[in-house]
Amino acid sequence: MEASVALSRIGLAGLAVMGQNLALNIADKGFPISVYNRTASKVDETLDRAASEGGLPLSGHYSPRDFVLSIKPPRSVIILVKAGAPVDQTIAALSDHMAPGDCIIDGGNEWYENTERRIAEASKRGLLYLGMGVSGGEEGARNGPSLMPGGSFQAYENVKEILHKVAAQVDDGPCVTYIGEGGSGNFVKMVHNGIEYGDMQLISEAYDVLKNVGGLSNEELAAIFDEWNRGELESFLIEITADIFKVKDEYGDGELVDKILDKTGMKGTGKWTVQQAAELSVAAPTIAASLDCRYLSGLKEERESASNVLKEAGLKDDVGLVRSGIDKKRLIDDVRQALYASKICSYAQGMNLLRAKSNEKDWNLNFGELARIWKGGCIIRAVFLDRIKKAYQRNPNLASLVVDPEFAREMVQRQAAWRRVVGLAISAGISTPGMCASLSYFDTYRRARLPANLVQAQRDLFGAHTYERIDRPGSFHTEWTKLARKSGTGVGSLN
Ligand SMILES: NC(=O)c1ccc[n+]([C@@H]2O[C@H](COP(=O)([O-])OP(=O)(O)OC[C@H]3O[C@@H](n4cnc5c(N)ncnc54)[C@H](OP(=O)(O)O)[C@@H]3O)[C@@H](O)[C@H]2O)c1
Numbered sequence: 213m214e215a216s217v218a219l220s221r222i223g224l225a226g227l228a229v230m231g232q233n234l235a236l237n238i239a240d241k242g243f244p245i246s247v248y249n250r251t252a253s254k255v256d257e258t259l260d261r262a263a264s265e266g267g268l269p270l271s272g273h274y275s276p277r278d279f280v281l282s283i284k285p286p287r288s289v290i291i292l293v294k295a296g297a298p299v300d301q302t303i304a305a306l307s308d309h310m311a312p313g314d315c316i317i318d319g320g321n322e323w324y325e326n327t328e329r330r331i332a333e334a335s336k337r338g339l340l341y342l343g344m345g346v347s348g349g350e351e352g353a354r355n356g357p358s359l360m361p362g363g364s365f366q367a368y369e370n371v372k373e374i375l376h377k378v379a380a381q382v383d384d385g386p387c388v389t390y391i392g393e394g395g396s397g398n399f400v401k402m403v404h405n406g407i408e409y410g411d412m413q414l415i416s417e418a419y420d421v422l423k424n425v426g427g428l429s430n431e432e433l434a435a436i437f438d439e440w441n442r443g444e445l446e447s448f449l450i451e452i453t454a455d456i457f458k459v460k461d462e463y464g465d466g467e468l469v470d471k472i473l474d475k476t477g478m479k480g481t482g483k484w485t486v487q488q489a490a491e492l493s494v495a496a497p498t499i500a501a502s503l504d505c506r507y508l509s510g511l512k513e514e515r516e517s518a519s520n521v522l523k524e525a526g527l528k529d530d531v532g533l534v535r536s537g538i539d540k541k542r543l544i545d546d547v548r549q550a551l552y553a554s555k556i557c558s559y560a561q562g563m564n565l566l567r568a569k570s571n572e573k574d575w576n577l578n579f580g581e582l583a584r585i586w587k588g589g590c591i592i593r594a595v596f597l598d599r600i601k602k603a604y605q606r607n608p609n610l611a612s613l614v615v616d617p618e619f620a621r622e623m624v625q626r627q628a629a630w631r632r633v634v635g636l637a638i639s640a641g642i643s644t645p646g647m648c649a650s651l652s653y654f655d656t657y658r659r660a661r662l663p664a665n666l667v668q669a670q671r672d673l674f675g676a677h678t679y680e681r682i683d684r685p686g687s688f689h690t691e692w693t694k695l696a697r698k699s700g701t702g703v704g705s706l707n
Contacts, residue, residue: 223287228254234290276305288374289316313339316330342364363397379585387586389578406565417644427538434455489561505646549633581601
């Protein structure tokens with residue numbers, strides 16, 4: 213690099229889909245940026261795009277040293293490479309040329325403990341570190357993502373001006389906020405992705421019921437999802453789903469959606485979410501159901517042979533029967549309500565997982581702010597997130613979204629429709645694991661007394677685990693078998 217060239221405000225290393233688009237976004241907002249990628253061709257590609265997308269202030273570099281030295285100190289470098297070892301390798305290549313006070317920002321979907329390890333390693337060299345969740349895919353990265361930076365507050369302050377400009381903008385500000393210390397930014401992004409799994413599963417179930425019980429065509433489905441996108445369900449995922457139903461198959465008759473193999477891929481953030489829920493003893497059944505469904509979808513060949521072995525279990529005639537008695541208009545309205553109520557339960561699970569982790573790690577997460585920064589830019593963006601934001605503003609210590617007075621009223625209003633949809637699907641043999649999980653979660657949570665008393669009695673009987681009583685303090689153990697045999701005067705009769 214020539215000495216006369218002005219230094220860049222920020223740097224970005226890793227120019228695949230996300231990095232390239234985020235770099236162009238940053239340059240587009242007027243911040244001169246240096247870019248670097250292990251493979252040189254991606255640097256050239258990015259330079260070409262910067263030129264063709266309006267002569268953006270972006271300089272390309274082909275060695276880690278030139279790249280780092282082209283940035284104005286204290287330097288901020290965003291890394292967007294594959295999570296895991298590639299991040300460590302990229303840090304190793306860059307940090308040799310960085311000086312104390314410089315900052316590394318990992319924007320990948322990284323496991324939060326890796327970020328915590330790297331924060332500690334960076335601090336030994338005087339470097340600051342941020343683990344920043346980035347959501348919105350290619351389009352979001354280019355035009356406005358939702359950003360979830362966590363780690364060094366000073367590092368956040370150094371790039372705050374940039375992040376505020378490149379993030380998606382909604383009515384109440386940019387979709388970025390300082391999340392908290394340590395790996396909190398990555399953790400929040402991970403749960404965001406878990407919630408995204410839940411949303412996608414619930415939408416696919418709504419589609420399944422409308423298509424296979426209601427008999428709706430793709431054209432009708434497109435119209436319904438378009439209509440839903442003008443109401444309480446308005447969201448990116450509903451919007452793109454409507455579009456998907458409209459795309460014709462270029463190789464044959466009908467729509468492309470019907471030609472897609474029914475096997476869902478995944479990259480791991482949903483699994484981490486469910487693992488963390490288990491670690492923290494937080495129930496997240498809707499998110500877990502969506503993960504299980506991805507696993508089951510992967511067993512395509514097994515499912516095909518099972519569908520032959522269990523033909524009779526398919527309830528084909530019943531579907532026909534159920535269908536013949538169906539009021540299509542009412543079914544559509546019921547499914548809309550079931551989807552909305554199921555979604556609330558899924559978000560309640562995600563938020564409660566975040567709360568448990570925040571308590572464990574002292575992150576002091578602000579749930580209203582998290583809902584706010586998800587209102588734009590990210591995959592789960594939705595009008596309904598504004599209501600979640602307000603619920604947490606009303607009560608930051610809300611035990612669960614479902615008991616916020618407004619959401620509670622909505623759940624109660626929708627429960628009849630919700631139960632009808634789940635009941636109908638069950639009797640038609642169409643699985644709706646996400647909606648069922650949400651409904652069971654709701655029904656379990658809202659009951660003051662559960663059959664857990666019997667489980668406690670069983671545990672005490674076979675393992676002397678003791679139990680508590682509802683009418684006096686202390687822990688108790690009973691010689692159940694001895695007492696039962698002694699008092700049992702004979703087997704009772706049901707007649
Ligand atoms: N794609 C999305 O929609 C999306 C959305 C949100 C978050 N993310 C996250 O953002 C990050 C980047 O995603 P992406 O889809 O843009 O890219 P990616 O496919 O995950 O990774 C490709 C990039 O990683 C680099 N890389 C791989 N191994 C490397 C190594 N050992 N050393 C140095 N560089 C290495 C590649 O460099 P070469 O060109 O030299 O191979 C390339 O720049 C990931 O953590 C991803 O999970 C992705």
